[in-house]
Amino acid sequence: MDLKLRVWRQKDRNSSGKLVEYDARDIDPEMSFLEMLDVVNERLIDSGDEPIAFDHDCREGICGACSATINGIPHGPHRATTVCQLHMRHFQDGDTLTIEPFRARAFPVIRDLMVDRTAFDRIVEAGGYISVGTGSAPEANTLPIPKDQAERAMDAASCIGCGACVAACKNASAMLFVAAKSSHLNTLPQGKPEKERRVLSMVAAMDEAGFGNCTNQYECSAVCPKSISEDFIGQLNREYFVASIKQQFTTK
Amino acid sequence: MKLDAKIPSGPLESKWTRYLSEIKLVNPANKRKYEIIVVGSGLGGAAAAATLGELGYHVKCFCYQDSPRRAHSIAAQGGINAAKNYQNDGDSVYRLFYDTIKGGDFRAREANVYRLAEVSAEIIDQCTAQGVPFAREYGGHLANRSFGGAQVSRTFYARGQTGQQLLLGAYSALCRQIQAGTVTMFPRTEMLDLVVVEGHAKGIVVRDMVTGEISSHSADAVVLATGGYSNVYDLSTNARGCNVTAAFRAYKRGAAFANPCYTQIHPTCIPVSGEYQSKLTLMSESLRNDGRVWVPKEKGDSRSPQEIPEEDRDYFLERKYPSYGNLAPRDISSRSAKEVCDEGRGVGPGGLGVYLDFSDAINRLGLDTIRERYGNLFEMYERITGEDAYHTPMRIYPALHYTMGGLWVDYNLMSNLPGLHVIGEANFSDHGANRLGASALMQGLADGYFILPYTIGAYLADCKGKRPPTDHPDFRAVEKEVEERTRKLLSINGKRSTQSIHRELGKLMWEKAGMARNADGLREAVSRIPGIREEFWQNVQVPGEGGEINQELEKAGRLADFLEFGELLCRDALDRNESCGGHFREEFQTKEGEALRNDEEYSYVSAWEFQGENQEPVLHKEPIVYDEVKMATRSYK
Amino acid sequence: MGFAETVGLRNLGSLESGKMYCGVAVIVFSLSNFMEKTTARLFRSSLGKKYVMAVSGVILLLFVIGHLIGNLQIFAHPDVINAYAHFLQNLGPGLWAVRLILLATVVAHIWSAVELTIENRRARPDSYEVKDTIQASYASRTMRISGFIVLAFILFHLAHFTLQVVNPEYQDLYTELADGTVVHDVHTMMVAGFQNVWISLFYIVAIGLLSVHLRHGIASMLQSLGWRNRKIAGPLEKVSIGLSILYFAGNAAIPLAIMAGFVS
The missing domain is CATH 3.10.20.30 (Beta-grasp domain)
Incomplete structure (x- = not known):
């Protein structure tokens, strides 16, 4: 052809x-x-x-x-x-x-067609991890995790970080990426202790990198090679709201 | 060259634990003063960089990808082994150790493998705590699947994306350390040479792949976690960027390269569809549970598979291996497929493929069952080939997939070059002549999280404050060599693209040193590779400049090393007059076509020492001594 | 327009309402001061602005629905809507509270829209040479333009029926209810207003755009607040389409009925 x-x-x-x-x-x-x-x-x-x-x-x-x-x-x-x-x-x-x-x-x-996507790394560095040092992990089966919860976390975790969500969004928003990253960890019990800190700092890093905002059109999800659901954006919206409010009433 | 494996004394089961308490420690306050370079950010590299950072060392981590999260560990599908015995099916550290030794066809080092099995359980704990979403049972506990080469169910997995999830776990730990300031990350930065100062590996020379700047980094120790060399065959299941440069440069600076001929072929890959092919895609071997492998009986039968009646089909695996049939081991099935294709009975474009037919299974079990079992694989197959495997047989062909050989290391994972540590697929130590499924991830993480961070102390504790500055004459000299090589590549201005020469090398390697090798073919390869090398240095076209993003320059630099390394691989294969694991020499097989090992003469690790440009390398032998296990014939009957 | 009429600023000049205005302003000021202090970070973040957008959207949605229900009384005896308007106009401080809250809500809605739009424009300085979308709905892609036109309409609408500066003669329309109370004749005003074809047309177009705006807005505000997921997305979509259509039909029925002479 x-x-x-x-x-x-x-x-x-x-x-x-x-x-x-x-x-x-x-x-x-x-x-x-x-x-x-x-x-x-x-x-x-x-x-x-x-x-x-x-x-x-x-x-x-x-x-x-x-x-x-x-x-x-x-x-x-x-x-x-x-x-x-x-x-x-x-x-x-x-x-x-x-x-x-x-x-x-x-x-x-x-x-040409190459772009610098290190902004994604900055976002993960801001809080996309569970603070567990090598060696301090408990026996893996001491913490049973319901199957559907693990599956949901896996749905989010399958993000490959390609940035197509940003590219497709008319506002160049990174919400699907940030939501997938934060929801993966926040859905699991291991990730709960840092849940609020995580969403606050990841969103701050996202804003600082200069991404746009979500306008709920879900183009991101439609182009995502792993079909990651916009539900995770909803989850992030909810968690961030709770975290921001809680933050105001907690003394450091 | 002295190859001292430094295996601790004492009984096998207590070597590691005893050694751990004897290893020299670096004072916590002093750790800050040490710099460690980690090259590569896959499972081994990311895990090591993160853990060393947690311990308080200053770490610089380099990767050629735009993000550490993209290293090729990410593509591993199946799973990771660990001796947890969660299934209560009799698994143990010893069993995992023995399976690995046996799977490696008795060519791996006993003490290293035992240690690997020992720390395997900890890996699962660590990864789970990091949030790796392993598959679970309804009760919430971790699920296991079985994998080839084992009679117990000990493989942990996260859908078909286990490598991805484990790498993301290691990457998240790495990111945490980057944030904490203990690790500095250098993405899109490629190591082009190793700097050895007074006999110790003390730094590297890198090229910034965006600006083209060539610079030096010095450190107290260098860790290579740079993966395998499957791409010497051009077409493999490795990522396009995977290369041997870091390891090969270290070899040329004095590190021994061990067992380069041990390469692993995977039987169920999607075949090549044309000259332009850039990559081979692996599909899970589980497909062979329900698929029947066949080719037409007649040469050059151009009918579509549905038109070929039963009596004109040759179910060659079932014919040759009636007891195992389509489930014959990887190497046997791969070689059989090659044989029928060599006879001219292969199917599909180029005749390099055999059918994997599910029609019997669909008739027997129904379409839904097959869809349930293999739906995602059929989908992947369709995405790539455009064919619907529910209605027409799949075409498969073996492909290069993993390399067991690598830089020689001792028990501390340090090469014969003091200060140079090598982990993961880049070293040779744990898989012998053949790697078991789901063991690559285990080794990468074991080395990175639980072994190197301790054993590197043994070297560091003795080398206080010896880090030379980057303006040291030895750094300057290497930098100059690298610049010179870059300039040379850009100035050849010949007629051929790097890719066309890589294709030529790959084809020769695949034909002569692929899944079946013989002395004549290997000799031919050894004599022909210098010609291709010559052609490359005379006639390659590398457009663009050095001071900018130049992907052709990157490719050419990597190919230049493959062109030398390929020859080393063939020499090693030629030396090893036996068939073992991934190394199959046609001269050494039983009447039934089984590999014929020669423990008398070849139970040694081949460690090759560089002697200078265009000089034959020297072979050193580290004998393989087993205190615990007895060498036996690997049998699949 | 019963409700809008009452929310109008016609009796702004009276001393009593002036005091009320000051009181409410103080409350609003201290409230916003508190908000500013406690949730400054929230409202500076991208998500915070989305919450403002969503919450103000919810309030405005409730308002326009209430407004529509009030207006539909035009189909009853003239006294019904006139009495209703009279009741609203005499709510006293409550009226002012409602007016201010609505004003603040509109300001917040527009403020967040402007802020987000600026950020969004900035996030993609170089646009694609070729643009395409896979699934973004028409409504979602026209929020900005539909919002603008609706805003223009609201301003006209306030001038028309509330401030009554477009037709000052509306100020002199009075009628007597059955109980003898003399009230402003809202019924007649509406009938007179909508007998103008151009005004009716503008009104219908604006209501159409607002319905389209709501069609994306309803599901969207739930998503922004984290209350939407794929399980309810289907029904939610149907609800928002249904609601938008009902809203359009209800509103459009008024000028159409007046022009057709069913209401006079």
């Missing part, structure tokens, strides 16, 4: 970028989207041009490195699929594909 690509090219963080058109000819429908870009890149290299830079690593949909917006949809048109697992058979011969980086102030573009 032959495709027309319009790809965002940007030299570095401080340069301005633009869409550049490429012809992608003889693309095998069995290719993954990133393999298609590999092929385009090899051709660019052969003709002495600089290849398109894009983040990728595991190529099996779990590391969360790959990130591209295809025709306005992060990770492309196939639901619950990262761009590395998106295959070209989902496109038609002759299609024009506009490929852009994830866009958000908190995710500055550093080259």
Whole structure:
């Protein structure tokens, strides 16, 4: 199949970028989207041009490195699929594909389709952990956890941190990510002691990073490669409210 | 070179506990004065960096990914073993130890493996406390599943994403230390060389992958947690970025590389669909419980699978191994698939695939049961191939998946280069010639959380204040070499892309040093690899500049090391005139096609020492001595 | 418009109500001072602003529903709505409390909308060259514009029926109830007002937009407060659509009935 690509090219963080058109000819429908870009890149290299830079690593949909917006949809048109697992058979011969980086102030573009997502790490550093040092853990079965509770925590924990939620949100909000991270721990009894501290500091870190706000459209959940539910955003909203109120009436 | 494994004396069961109380400690007030470099942020690296930070050391942790949470440990699906005996089925530390030794085809070091089994239970406690959402029973207690190579149920899991969850646990511990200021994280930073000062590993030279800046970091000790080298085959189940550079650079600076020929093949991967293929995807082996493996009887039968009648099908596993059939062990099934494909009977594009057919199981158990058991795998298969495996047989083919070999380490997980510690898949110590399922995660976390943080004290306690400054001439010299190499790669300006040369190397490695090897093939590989290397250094095209994000430069640097390392792997495979675990030499097999081990002559660890560019490396042998177990033939009958 | 009429500022000038205004203002001030101190962090955070948006939304929703119910009395005998309006106008301090709370609520709703919008714009300085959405509803994507138009309508609406500056002659409409009380003739005012086709049209369009606004707003406020989940999302969606349609139908019925001559 032959495709027309319009790809965002940007030299570095401080340069301005633009869409550049490429012809992608003889693309095998069995290719993954990133393999298609590999092929385009090899051709660019052969003709002495600089290849398109894009983040990728595991190529099996779990590391969360790959990130591209295809025709306005992060990770492309196939639901619950990262761009590395998106295959070209989902496109038609002759299609024009506009490929852009994830866009958000908190995710500055550093080259072509690559963005800096370290803001997510800052959020986790702010409180996305249970403070247990190595060696101080009790025997694992001393604390039984209801199966459905563990399953719910796992639903939240399956977040791969790719940032598609931010990219899809019209406000570049990181609420789904923060909610998934905090709800994973807050749902489990081990995470309860730090629950309030956690939501307060994670939301503060989120605000500081310059993400926008949730307008409850749930685009985030719709593009999420792991289909993480917006229910966790509801949970975060509730927990943050309680935590803020409690904080006012607790002496430190 | 002296290879002293430093195994503590005393009976096997008490070696570790006794040693723990004898290890030199670093005074808490002094810990602050020590800097430790950890390269890699997977299970081993993240766990070690976090734990060392908790202990009070200053840690610098480096990873090439944009976030430490993306290291390839994240892709492990199945689970993690631990001798908890929660199922009351007779598991014990000894049993886990023995299964691991046996699974490793009696080529692993006894004391290390016993220690691994000993700390396994603690790992589960630690991870649970961190909030890893392991699968649970209705009563709220932890659930287990069984895994290959064991008769007990000791594998803990979190859906099909155990590696991800364990890594996120370690990553969260790491983040806590970053916040506390004990760990400084350097993402998108790649180690390009090791700096050895007066015989001790005292730092690394790295490239900032965003700015291209090359800089040095000095430390009191260096820990490599840089994973395996499956990507020397180009196509593997590893992430595209996985590479051997850190380990290989250490090798070239004097660390011994052990058992590089021990590589593991996984039989149920989705086959290659074309030249452009960049990655192989693994599917759980559990599929073989209900699927039947077959190929057409005739060469070049181009009919669709449904059109091929029963009598024209060859259920080759059932034919060759009537008792085990489709459940024959990994290596046997993998090799059998290769054989039929070599005969020209393979299916799918390129003829490198065999059918895994569920139609009998669907007829027998019903579609719903199959959907319930394997629904997510069928979905994954469909996402990648576009085929509906409920109606047409799956196509599978073996793929490179894990490498048991790695840098040689002693009982302290320190290499022969003082100060250089190696943990996780990057070292060689625990899996022998073959790794059991669900043991990779166990080893990474055991090393990172519970072993290295103690054993590194043995080295640190003796080296007070010896950290050289980064403007030390030895650092300057290495930095210069790295810059020179980078400049050279950028200036070749040839005709071929890095990927096309990697593909060429990978193909040769897969054909000659893949799942079945023979002396002639290996000799051929050893003689042909220098030619590919030559081609690379003459004709590679690395566009762009060094002072910016340059993914081609990154790839080229990694390939340059694979091109040398591949040869080492083949030499090791050539030296080992026996078949054991993941190393199968066609010359050494029984009439039934079983691996024929040679304990008389080959029960040693091959540790290779670098002798200089284009010089043959020297082989050192660490004998494998078992006090506790008796070597036996690994039997699957 | 019974309720709006009463909430209007027509008798702002009287001394008595001036005192009341001061009293209420003091209460509001000290309340907000307390809020400022205790929950400063909350309202500076992104989520805090969402709570303000949601809580003010709940209050305004309750108000517009009450308002609609009051207005629907137009279909009864003229005395009914006139008596109702009279009752509201004579609530004294209660009236002022309600007026101020409503005003504060509207201000809070707009304040949070403005704040959030500014932050949201800032969060994506470079927009996509190609935009697309998978599931965001039309209502959710038009909250800003529907909000703006509704605000414009409210201002007109207050000027029209409450302050009565659009048609000053409304101030002179009086009628006598059955018990002999002389009251402002709200019924006649409404009939007169809605006989103007343009006003009715603007009114219907604005009510339509407000219904669309509510269609996303109702479920959204519950989500912002953490009371929504996927289990109730389906029914909740139906409720909010149903409520929005009922709201629209009820409101639109008034000018339509007047223009068609059913109410005179």
